[in-house]
Amino acid sequence: MLIIILYIFIFIVAVQILYYLGIFSKFAFAKTQQTTPNTLPISVIVCAKNEQENIVRFIPLLAEQNYSDFEIVLIDDASSDNTLAIFEEFEKQYSNVRLVKVQNNEAFWGNKKYALTLGIKAAKKEYLLFTDADCYPTSKDWITAMSAQFTAQKTIVLGYGKYEKINNSFLNKIIRFETLLTAIQYFSWAKAGHPYMGVGRNLAYKKEEFFNVNGFIDHMRVRSGDDDLFINQAANSKNTTIAYTPESITLSKPKTTYKDWLIQKRRHIATANYYKKFDKFQLGLFYFSQLTFLILSIVLLAIQFEWILVLLLIGFRYLITWLVIGFSAGKLKEKDVVYWYPVIEIVLIFTQINIFVTNIFSKPIHWK
Known part of the structure; x- marks a missing residue:
């Protein structure tokens, strides 16, 4: 025995x-990533629900990006706080901001994918770059770094969304390590020719990829997975690449209690049940x-x-x-x-x- x-x-x-x-x-052990700036038309898409504190801080950082041809599509998913009012002020302040107002819908109530679908359809640019309302780019060249990975063949770009560092917090180290290990996995499998997921904190794709798989329709009833389930369905060895230069990274506010982080991880793992076999x-x-x-x-x-x-x-x-x-x-x-x-x-x-x-x-x- x-x-x-x-x-x-x-x-x-x-x-x-x-x-x-x-x-x-x-x-x-991949080589340092080289970037050749593109001038592709980019729509940066942010979906928010009751995020008034975060959007006041982070949307101006998106508006200040060094990129020649981009718009910001702000989606208010029927917020009950001042998110919509703040978005309306941003629309007045910045000429390249487009606002999408989502009303509560009985069939799709509280469904982020429904809100995102409306935002994607409203986007005027051919290439879409996604981040969350509680995220912000680490550089004014974030759009440049992400869009630089697009080619005629590579129409899906997987980025890295890291979490802010909190000193003297072991939980923060756990969260950041788990995020790092997840990124190692999906970046490596993408480089191996088998992409299986991405994160909505930092993800880009050409609009046609969304319509090629009929958007989120096959998993619309699964409340989460607008990022990883979409990539699991749409990505393949030919159309997917990764971005990992320092300028391409986004930062997010991490959970500060084990309970909140556990709830977040439960959502992520439950979504993985719908991946390919x-x-x-x-x-x-x-x-x-x-x-x-x-x-x-x-x-x-x-x-x-x-x-x-x-x-x-x-x-x-x-x-x-x-x-x-x-x-x-x-x-x-x-x-x-x-x-x-x-x-x-x-x-x-x-x-x-x-x-x-x-x-x-x-x-x-x-x-x-």
């Missing part, structure tokens, strides 16, 4: 190494191999069975994963969270289990 457990452990380590060296290294399989196998590696490491070391070999395998696995994550973090300016990697990984493994079990018995709340 112990020999069988050891063989299973060796297999699990091999699976982890395959993920990190076979897939995730494609992003980690292969994508669900590869994600499931990755997280299963993480959990199994941790459990079997503890078991084999506790009983001291072939402990030298086990320690060597554990050390080799951590060396490879730390290198891959470290190089990736350097590209995305997240190096400080890597120092906590082994501890955070354990926290995330048990968080995933908690979310999986909780989602079985109750449905997460979507949008606002």
Whole structure:
């Protein structure tokens, strides 16, 4: 029995190494990204619901972008605070702001995809760049950096949306590390020719891609997933690329309590149930191999069975994963969270289990 457990452990380590060296290294060890500025017409689309505090801070940062041909499409999704009034002031202040007012609709009440669909249809430009109302670009060249990745063939661009750093907050390190690991996964799979998701905090695509798959119609009843489910459906090896220059990154306000972050993650994981079969399989196998590696490491070391070999395998696995994550973090300016990697990984493994079990018995709340 112990020999069988050891063989299973060796297999699990091999699976982890395959993920990190076979897939995730494609992003980690990729060359520094070069950009050749485009002058494509861009519509920056922001959908907001009760975001009055954030939009006052962040919309002016979008309006100040160094780009020659862009508009800002502001979508008010039936807000009950002053979001609409503030948007109307922005429309008066900036000549390139277009306002879309969404009324409550019984069939699509509280459905962000419905609001986004109206905004996309109202957009006058051919290329669409999305961010959230609580996000802001790290550079005045954000539009330039994202649009530079468009080519005649590459009509979907996956960007990175990081979270603000909060000093002396371990929860913040967990959130930022989890966001980094997610980006490593979807960037690497995109470079491997199998894009499966993107994030609405920083995502761009040509308008025709939206209409080619009839927009969000196939998953309109799934309240979340305007970003990852759309990409899962529309993206492929030929039409998708990634953007990871420092200028292409956006920042968001992170959750400050474990409870709020857990609710957010429950929505994300519930949405992944609607991915294509292969994508669900590869994600499931990755997280299963993480959990199994941790459990079997503890078991084999506790009983001291072939402990030298086990320690060597554990050390080799951590060396490879730390290198891959470290190089990736350097590209995305997240190096400080890597120092906590082994501890955070354990926290995330048990968080995933908690979310999986909780989602079985109750449905997460979507949008606002």
